[in-house]
Amino acid sequence: MIRLEGNRLCLRTFVESDAKSLAELMRNNKYFWATHEPLHEEEFYTEEAQFKKILESIHLLRANREYSFGIYPKGSNKLIGHISLYAIKRLPYNSAFIGYSVDEKFTRKGIATEAVNLVVQFAFSTVKLNRIEAYVSPKNNGSIKVLENANFIREGLLRELLYINGVWEDHYIYSLLRDEYRHK
Template sequence: MVKLDGDRLTLRTFIESDARSLAELMRNNKQFWATHEPMHEDEFYTEEAQFKKILESMHLLRANREYSFGIYPKGSNLLIGHISLYAIKRLPYNSGFVGYSVDEKYTRKGIATEAVNEVVKFAFNVAKLHRIEAYVSPKNFGSIKVLENANFVREGLLRELLYINGSWEDHYLYSLLRNDRWGI
């Protein structure tokens, strides 16, 4: 298990016993997150499906290919979001993607920004990545603000990148380089 402590948050990689709370988080935010993410079949929102997802993420963690964290208020076991450093590639790329979602009740409180900053520190200091990328819908103003507050740079528009709930959606590509963060 990997655990990261921020000022107000604790991030820790998921374990099997998190399946119930992860399924509940997914179900509770199904409609809210569907604005910018594909809707899934009903099966996806079950404890069993999330258990399988956690097992897969644990396998990828052991291979240093993905780190899937739950987001918790410091000192609490209440799951209020999730964030992943995923699709990690080693040289010649030495890069990965960050993706995150926060429970609707906890948005606009700086939680996603703090979580992204903690994962960025982990990515550069521990995983030793050179580049972190993120996709974001041009309509997702909150997520754009999160990335820009974390010093990510918008590199361009990827036309019709993702098929989301019946239509192809454009997404911005944002990135953060190790040099951007620390001038290394």
């Protein structure tokens, strides 16, 4: 298990016993998150499906291909979001993507920004990446603000990148390079 400590948050990689709380987080935010990502089949929101996802993430972690963290308030076991460093590619790329979601009740409190900064620090110092990328919907002002607060740079617009709930959606691509990173 990997733990990252922030000022207000603790991030830790998921373990099998997190399946119930992860399924509950997914169910509670199903429609809130569906404004910017696809709705899933009902089975996705079950403890069994999340258990399988956690097993897969543990396998990918052991292969240094993905790090999936739960987001918790410091000193609490209450899961309030998740964040992943995923699709890790080694040289000649040495890059990865970052993605995150926070429980609707905890948005607009700087939680995603703190979590992104913790994972960025981990990505550059421990995983030794050179570049971190993120896709974000032009309609997702909250997530755009999170990335820009973490010093990510908007590189361009990817047209009709993702098929979300019956519609092809454009997404911005943002990136942060190791040389641009400023430890906070």
